[in-house]
Amino acid sequence: MPMQMPRKSALLFAATALCALALASCGGNDDSGSGTITVYSGRSEELIGPLVSRYEARSGNDVEVRYGDTAELASTILEEDDKSPADVFFSQDAGALGALEKEGLLAQLPADVVDDVDPRYRSRAGRWVATSARARVVAYNRDRVKRSELPRSILDFTDERWKGRIGWAPTNGSFQAFVTALRLLKGEDAARKWLEGIVANDPEVFDDNEPIRDALGKGELDVGFINHYYVAQARAKEGAEYPVEVYFPPGGDPGSLVNVAGIGILESSDQQEEAERFTRFMHSREAQEHFARDVKEYPVAAGVAADRRLVPLERIQQPRLDLSNLDDLRGTLKLIQESGAL
Amino acid sequence: MATAATVPTAPVAEALPPAPGRAPRRAPRGLVVGAIAVAVPMALPLAYLAVVVAQDASLAWDTIWRDQTLRLLLRSSALAVAVTLSAVALALPLSWLVTRTDLPGRRVWTVLTTLPLVIPSYIGAYLMVSALGPHGLVQDLLAEPFGVERLPSIYGFFGAWLVLTLFTYPLVLLTVRATLARLDPQLEEAARGMGRSGWSTYRTVVLPQLMPAIGAGGLLVALYVLSDFGAVSILRFDSFTRVIYASYRASFDRIGAASLAALLVAAMFVVLWLEGRTRRRFAYYRTAPGAARRPQHVRLGPWRWPALAFCATVALLALVVPVSVLVYWSLQSVAGDPNWSEISSAAVDSVTAAGLAAAIAAVCAIPVAMLAARYPSRLAAVIERVTFTGYALPHIVVALTLVFFGTRVALPLYQTLAMLVFAFVVLLLPLAVGATRASLLQVSPRLEEAARSVGRGPLAVLRTITAPLAAGGVAAGAALVFLTAVKELPATLVLAPIGFETLSTEIWTATSVGFYERGAIPSLVLLVISAPPLYLLTTRHQP
Numbered sequence: 001m002p003m004q005m006p007r008k009s010a011l012l013f014a015a016t017a018l019c020a021l022a023l024a025s026c027g028g029n030d031d032s033g034s035g036t037i038t039v040y041s042g043r044s045e046e047l048i049g050p051l052v053s054r055y056e057a058r059s060g061n062d063v064e065v066r067y068g069d070t071a072e073l074a075s076t077i078l079e080e081d082d083k084s085p086a087d088v089f090f091s092q093d094a095g096a097l098g099a100l101e102k103e104g105l106l107a108q109l110p111a112d113v114v115d116d117v118d119p120r121y122r123s124r125a126g127r128w129v130a131t132s133a134r135a136r137v138v139a140y141n142r143d144r145v146k147r148s149e150l151p152r153s154i155l156d157f158t159d160e161r162w163k164g165r166i167g168w169a170p171t172n173g174s175f176q177a178f179v180t181a182l183r184l185l186k187g188e189d190a191a192r193k194w195l196e197g198i199v200a201n202d203p204e205v206f207d208d209n210e211p212i213r214d215a216l217g218k219g220e221l222d223v224g225f226i227n228h229y230y231v232a233q234a235r236a237k238e239g240a241e242y243p244v245e246v247y248f249p250p251g252g253d254p255g256s257l258v259n260v261a262g263i264g265i266l267e268s269s270d271q272q273e274e275a276e277r278f279t280r281f282m283h284s285r286e287a288q289e290h291f292a293r294d295v296k297e298y299p300v301a302a303g304v305a306a307d308r309r310l311v312p313l314e315r316i317q318q319p320r321l322d323l324s325n326l327d328d329l330r331g332t333l334k335l336i337q338e339s340g341a342l
Numbered sequence: 343m344a345t346a347a348t349v350p351t352a353p354v355a356e357a358l359p360p361a362p363g364r365a366p367r368r369a370p371r372g373l374v375v376g377a378i379a380v381a382v383p384m385a386l387p388l389a390y391l392a393v394v395v396a397q398d399a400s401l402a403w404d405t406i407w408r409d410q411t412l413r414l415l416l417r418s419s420a421l422a423v424a425v426t427l428s429a430v431a432l433a434l435p436l437s438w439l440v441t442r443t444d445l446p447g448r449r450v451w452t453v454l455t456t457l458p459l460v461i462p463s464y465i466g467a468y469l470m471v472s473a474l475g476p477h478g479l480v481q482d483l484l485a486e487p488f489g490v491e492r493l494p495s496i497y498g499f500f501g502a503w504l505v506l507t508l509f510t511y512p513l514v515l516l517t518v519r520a521t522l523a524r525l526d527p528q529l530e531e532a533a534r535g536m537g538r539s540g541w542s543t544y545r546t547v548v549l550p551q552l553m554p555a556i557g558a559g560g561l562l563v564a565l566y567v568l569s570d571f572g573a574v575s576i577l578r579f580d581s582f583t584r585v586i587y588a589s590y591r592a593s594f595d596r597i598g599a600a601s602l603a604a605l606l607v608a609a610m611f612v613v614l615w616l617e618g619r620t621r622r623r624f625a626y627y628r629t630a631p632g633a634a635r636r637p638q639h640v641r642l643g644p645w646r647w648p649a650l651a652f653c654a655t656v657a658l659l660a661l662v663v664p665v666s667v668l669v670y671w672s673l674q675s676v677a678g679d680p681n682w683s684e685i686s687s688a689a690v691d692s693v694t695a696a697g698l699a700a701a702i703a704a705v706c707a708i709p710v711a712m713l714a715a716r717y718p719s720r721l722a723a724v725i726e727r728v729t730f731t732g733y734a735l736p737h738i739v740v741a742l743t744l745v746f747f748g749t750r751v752a753l754p755l756y757q758t759l760a761m762l763v764f765a766f767v768v769l770l771l772p773l774a775v776g777a778t779r780a781s782l783l784q785v786s787p788r789l790e791e792a793a794r795s796v797g798r799g800p801l802a803v804l805r806t807i808t809a810p811l812a813a814g815g816v817a818a819g820a821a822l823v824f825l826t827a828v829k830e831l832p833a834t835l836v837l838a839p840i841g842f843e844t845l846s847t848e849i850w851t852a853t854s855v856g857f858y859e860r861g862a863i864p865s866l867v868l869l870v871i872s873a874p875p876l877y878l879l880t881t882r883h884q885p
Binding site: 038044045046064065066067068069071072073074075076078079080081083084085096099171173204205206207329330333337338340 | 408410575576578580584585587588589590591594595596598738741742745746749750753756757832835836840841847851
């Protein structure tokens, strides 16, 4: 009878579901096997996946990677506290590493790992270290803006003639790191004035760097505040006719901030040695060449050179700043909110 | 909801039998225990928010009382109201046309106008921007023949309103259409017989009976809009959820984020209270002996042309435009040799997780819905409302709730499939409860009472009378949960076992590095997978 059918099938369904669940839970997080490390990666699989495979082949050990958004993974680690399944945190920016460091969740790295990179690109306490560097730039559409029109400092984009021509991403991590740098370099008041000045210029608000670059490419925008490699990647794909150029405001201007992607090892990890080995691999020549060639970031170790078409890292007149201090984002967010940017 | 004001009470109240459940009937203890057992885990997000906020209450207080906070809450509420009203405005005529008229191709329109439900709003928003953005594909098409240099901006409130309306109105359509199809035509015929016009009959007889369905569907839409992050961020609408995400992303400020999320929960209770007012205290089941007849179909005559144009416009905007972009990208991406084995294993993972969540949610919904429909009381209301918490919160908050409790209380289960499925149930249970409750409301308690009076026990009644009659609603609830879970992203990223890659994480992986073409094929596979449950939803109660 049809009356009986739904109940029977529902019961069967529920029973199957429970069995499947029980089975699934048995196969749970099991990384007790020696040498297997778990990495939480805020960098994409596209970027890190090939390197991880090569590392696995080289070391004979498994690496389990959870890919996600850098900040969400950092928030996850903060909630997990000392119970985190992660051994390594691979972050898209210094701020997230700084936040974990501040909570005492990151372990001391061995001296040789720390010494691989320039002191500017690592934690002072030696608890995280850069794997590659990325520069903030003023990107502009050369058909709509002449190079000579661009001001000497990013601070001058508050001028009225930039009204309705700017794109920015106030919720983006890299942008917020830049605002933190601005506060540290020029003081709270100057940072507030700058934010309010840009807001007064009716900027177009984006969620991320990429859509800003694309809007610049389509000529919907004149200038945008983004990271250098977005433009370099598009140029490599589209060729010389691509109309977006980058500009580094000179003289240690906050607009030319150089931030990093980096690695920290969790204090709670019982695989410290293996995690260190993984970190060293990210400083190896092949890993550094991968970042330089495929991502167009600046390599930071093993003497690898950056892409020839980029402005060399040494030529960027970057501001003097301890990147560890970029973790003070709470004040930045408050400022961004109060200025009406968000 | 504004439509509530148009409900005329007196004539309807007279036309309907006295309210059920007025006479205090005690709920069976087993049912109450079952419902509480379901509600307690659903309240975990509330407990988490309380724990976090308590860590620094004064900071939480400051966060809430910032000007910005209230302004954004108002903006988001305005969006939620606008989207809900327009979703209802689309769903009412659509549901009437496909159930009660001789509209040509009703079955096809039924399916086509429901399909937008399976398009995740973050993909939908991106596709709409690609198609209708100032320099999108449509502008490309218009540029040559008409010299259109740019289309008006769809960013901001307008775009968010448009996209969210187009991809959420099926939630109202589903509930209203199901009710409309099962409505006994007797009352309407009586009204017509007394000389009322068609419109007046609809307004005074049909619409009041649809109110619970409109309320239930509208509630799901409103809460969806309040908690959505994907669509509003792509369409650059500055919403409340954006600030919650920003608190996590910018400053790892869990206390700030949690206090804002708590405010969202408060907003949710206001919405639930509003919805409660659409549930009038009269019966929605037929009381006359014999079976309900099928309603006669209204002849549209020449009106069928505008009616067809209306259905076609909705289907064009909500379905044809986004799917065309997807197909266009897929074709480009096929040339780039997509990784089919990865896509098919992602499809299997998606179906596994969403299927388990659907089955479990359907079972968990039964005691909650039963209590709410049959034994309305303050306790029943509290339990039902608590189950909405997860649905009204941004998914990242629920995900972090389970990270918090998972690592502290259930470490062996942490980041297993069981945990992920549990997260889906916490996030989506109201979809199952709503559908189940609606179907229970249409089963006359007198049937159950009759069975009891001839000596059947309560379980036997449930098994032989209630369950078979309400099975359609339970299945519909499961289907809705499946359709929504299969496209879930934020909780999946945090809680899925490592290496468990679903279609939505595939899409995310592709789009987060800017390869939108590569995300197109998994998106299309997602739509295909959603077809069977959608078919179940749309063919049920077809007149």
